[in-house]
Amino acid sequence: MSDSPAARLQKLFEGHRLTPTQRRIAHCMVRGAADVPFLSSVELAELAGVSQPSVTRFAVALGFDGYPALRRHLREVAPAERAVAAQEDTYNEYQQAVQGEIENLRQLSAMLADPSPVEEAGRVLAGSRPLPVLGLRAASSQARGFAYFAAKVHPDVRLLDEGGSMLADRIDAAAAAGASALLCFALPRHPREVAEALDHAREAGLQVVTVADSAFAPVARSSDLLIPAPVGTGLAFDTACAPMLLGRVLLEAMADALPDAQARLEAFDARAAARGLFVE
Numbered sequence: 001m002s003d004s005p006a007a008r009l010q011k012l013f014e015g016h017r018l019t020p021t022q023r024r025i026a027h028c029m030v031r032g033a034a035d036v037p038f039l040s041s042v043e044l045a046e047l048a049g050v051s052q053p054s055v056t057r058f059a060v061a062l063g064f065d066g067y068p069a070l071r072r073h074l075r076e077v078a079p080a081e082r083a084v085a086a087q088e089d090t091y092n093e094y095q096q097a098v099q100g101e102i103e104n105l106r107q108l109s110a111m112l113a114d115p116s117p118v119e120e121a122g123r124v125l126a127g128s129r130p131l132p133v134l135g136l137r138a139a140s141s142q143a144r145g146f147a148y149f150a151a152k153v154h155p156d157v158r159l160l161d162e163g164g165s166m167l168a169d170r171i172d173a174a175a176a177a178g179a180s181a182l183l184c185f186a187l188p189r190h191p192r193e194v195a196e197a198l199d200h201a202r203e204a205g206l207q208v209v210t211v212a213d214s215a216f217a218p219v220a221r222s223s224d225l226l227i228p229a230p231v232g233t234g235l236a237f238d239t240a241c242a243p244m245l246l247g248r249v250l251l252e253a254m255a256d257a258l259p260d261a262q263a264r265l266e267a268f269d270a271r272a273a274a275r276g277l278f279v280e
Contacts, residue, residue, distance in 0.1 A: 005033035006107050006230060008077055012217060016214075022058045024048055027216035031233060037074035041067040052093045061111055097234035102240040104230040112249065117227055122253025124225065125186065128181035130156035132174040132206075135185035136163050136194050142185040142211070146247045150254065152268050153261040163193045163213065168200050175204040185247065186219040187231060188210040198222035211246055213238075 013026050028048035041055045044067075048055070059070040069267045091099060109198065125131055131154055135143025140161040147159040158174055160167060171182070180185065180203045186194055198208050199222050210223035213231045220226050229246040232239035255261040272278060 002089070005036075006030050007110050007122075008227070009033050009036070013216070018058075018061065020220075021050055021054050022061060023216045023220065025050060025055060025058045027214045027218075030214045030216060031230070037071060039071075041119055046091065058140075082116050092156070093234065093247075097232055097239065100232045100234045101239055101241045104232060105245065108229050108246060111155045111158045111228070115253075117225065118246075118249055118253045119256075121225055121227060121250055123148075123257045124181045124191075124209055124257075125183055125250065125254045126154070126257035128179050130174050130177055130179050132158045132160050132171060132179055132182045132201075134160040134182060134187075134194070134197060135262060136161065136191050136242075137192075138238065139185040139187040139191070142187070142243055142247055145244065146183065149248075149251055153251075153258055153264050155264075160197075163197075167193070167197050171197060171201050171204060171206070173207055175201075176218075179206055180230060181209060182211045182224070183250070184208060184219065186210055186217060187243060188213055188217075188238060190218045195219050195222050211243055213243065213249070233273040 005207060007109045009026075009030050009220075014169045018026060025044070025048045028044070032039075037048070042052050045052045056067050059065075059067040061155065062070060063072065064070040066217045092262065104132070118209065131150065133143050141189070144159060144163050147157050153155045156168070156177075160170055175184070182198075184194065195218055197221055198210070200206055202222065202224070207225070208223045210219055210226045212219055212223075212226055212228055215226060217228075227246060227250075229242035257266075
């Protein structure tokens with residue numbers, strides 16, 4: 001499977017030490033990967049909310065003579081996407097949103113060609129007793145879904161889906177109870193409280209595994225292992241099919257690392273049948 005535009009951008013940014021402003025530009029470029037090769041530096045600066053000189057310095061930091069050279073490079077590797085974009089002009093706005101999510105899933109599939117980051121995350125999560133799972137605002141449903149299924153195979157899952165002054169207390173309690181890791185779902189718009197909570201978790205000695213919409217999301221600096229899954233931006237509110245699916249993939253990897261996962265699932269099924277929980 002060929003790399004998607006966003007995946008190619010990710011590779012372009014790898015290995016470079018970027019400033020916070022430059023990470024913001026990179027994040028913006030990844031989210032709009034199909035359009036970026038055809039934007040001026042002024043247009044990109046406006047999209048990223050930075051100054052035009054910041055865009056120029058960003059291009060130089062990547063090893064190009066300036067932004068025009070960066071844009072020429074991106075156009076050389078993106079001709080096929082323009083044909084796709086022309087085809088998408090025939091779709092209505094709802095179809096375009098679905099097509100955008102299909103492309104996000106293709107990008108996720110391409111990333112999973114190397115399963116080692118997910119397998120490592122699965123081992124880290126499986127080894128944490130208890131396992132706190134954090135997700136606030138837009139990411140709360142992702143955290144809740146993961147925690148619901150994870151509790152069927154993991155002995156102690158603690159959902160953290162509410163902010164406020166008690167969030168740090170609950171992280172401290174998990175660490176005191178023996179937790180060694182925390183899983184975070186972080187989606188835009190990124191609450192400041194999430195980044196602060198991740199910093200607190202690391203100070204408490206927890207290894208932070210994060211599912212975010214980009215490797216350059218604001219929570220990247222607060223994460224030990226970040227696995228990206230893009231969100232859709234074609235509707236008034238972002239869509240998160242790829243982050244949801246990545247969460248299920250992480251569940252699978254965690255279950256593979258838990259020696260008693262199958263026994264726990266069978267025990268749950270037996271209890272559910274005895275109680276008549278589900279309609280067959």
